Amino acid sequence: MSNYGEQEIFHYLDQEMTPEQTKAFELALKNDPELKSALEAAQKSHQYFNQNNLEKAPEVLTDQVIQKITASSNKKYYRHYGLFSSTTFLLISGVLTALVAFLSLISSDYIDWSAVSPGIPEGSMSYTDNLFRGFVSRKVINSSMLVIYGILALVLLDRFVLNPLFRGKMKQLGYH
Amino acid sequence: MGTSIDDNQLIDQVRTGKLTAYRTLVERYQDYVYTICFRVLGNREDAEEVAQDAFVKAYRGLERFQGQAKFTTWIYRIAMNSAISYRRKKKIPMETLEDYKQFDRGEISDMTNYQRLEQKKFLQIALNRMLPDDVSVLTLFYFKELSMEEMSETTGISVSTLKVKLFRARKRLATELNKILDKEVNSLI
Known part of the structure; x- marks a missing residue:
């Protein structure tokens, strides 16, 4: 193949050749069939790639990308606020449970009030002196109701405060 | 590519939370990103999935995008790396001659279209026989919109190595395409 290699092809x-180089190359082509066939092979792949350098993307691609981005943003929100709600719920219900348990202990007379009432003889402690006595069952019920109200408050907080806030933010960010 | 609003301006808008600006960017470059994925993977379904993921990755990483480089070099690099690693991880079925025949039947309306589809078919079959790195270099080169320096930035290969790689890839493609065309001609005789 004359003086020309594939690099020159x-x-x-x-x-990328100067006009003089092009002229000399084209002259060599006329006299060198091997160079000519090498050029034709390279020319074919060059032409094929040039004419088909871009594929048409599916029409739904953009929508699908935006959907994926929006979905991942939603997940982030739910992870963040879900964690906040769960922690709050656990804290409140923990405190309320402790309170209910404490009141139950009082009602069962497990607490020795004489121990915390110095100066009063053990024998003079009567049921009537115990202020909690008689109200126990109502207190337990009240505390249980408090737990239920707490849960309800959390649900309402999420429904009427957090959710509208989230929707507003989404609109502001231009999400659909 | 007719760009009414500059890419960097759109990126600034995306950073302020405007998702519609990102939609414009995706619409602008979806064909390029999809082409990179399709050339490397040789399969339309996988190419679509990887192209989507590349755009999502780019969106999430937009905070890290400095703006010194062009957005195109950045998104092409993400697409290229995603496609190459996807092809390495999974054994992807490449589109066969049979797939193309089915595709042809639905799309051919005239002779020009027929010739174009034939070219596409042979080109992709030749590319399927090549290394994914070489395919991506060729794809970027034939986009004809990146300089050697930008291609080097996209591929992470030095300019001198890239030139050698590109030369070898073009040579290999010419050889593979020639083999395929010879075989096709022989089958017709």
Whole structure:
């Protein structure tokens, strides 16, 4: 293949040769069938790629990308606020449970009030002196109701405060 | 590519939370990103999935995008790396001659279209026989919108190595395409 190699063939195809170099190359082509066939092979792949350098993306691609981004943002929100709600719920219900348990202990007379009432003889402690006595069952019920109200308050907080806040933020960010 | 609003301006808008600006960017470059994925993967379904993921990754990483480089070099690099690693991880079925025949039947309306589809078919079959790195270099080169320096930035290969790689890839493609075309001609005789 004359003085020209494949490197020169690609230079010729990419029009990177000077006019003099091009002239000399084209002259060599006329006298060198091997160079000519090498050029034709390279020319074919060059032409095929040039004419088909871009594929058409599916029409739904953009929508699907935006959907994926929006979905991942939603997940982030739910992770963040879900964690906040769960922690709050656990804290409140923990405190309320402790309170209910404490009141139950009092009602069962497990607490020795004489121990915390110095100066009063053990024998003089009567049921009537115990202020909690008689109200126990109502207190337990009240405390249980408090737990239920707490849960309800959390649900309402999420429904009427956090959710509208989230929706407003989404609109502000331009999400659909 | 007719760009009414500059890419960097759109990126600034995305950073302020405007998702519609990102939609414009995706619409602008979806064909390029999809082409990179399709050339490397040789399969339309996987190419679509990887192209989507590349755009989502780019969106999430937009905070890290400095703006010194072009957005195109950045998104092409993400697409290229995603496609190459996807192809390495999974054994992807490449589109076969049979797939193309089915595709042809639905799309051919005239001779020009037929010739174009034939070219596409042979080109992709030749590319399927090549290394994914070489395919991505060729794809970027034939986009004809990146300089050698930008291609080097996209691929992470030095300019001198890239030139050698590109030359070898073009040579290999010419050889593979020639083999396929010879085989096709022989089958017709």
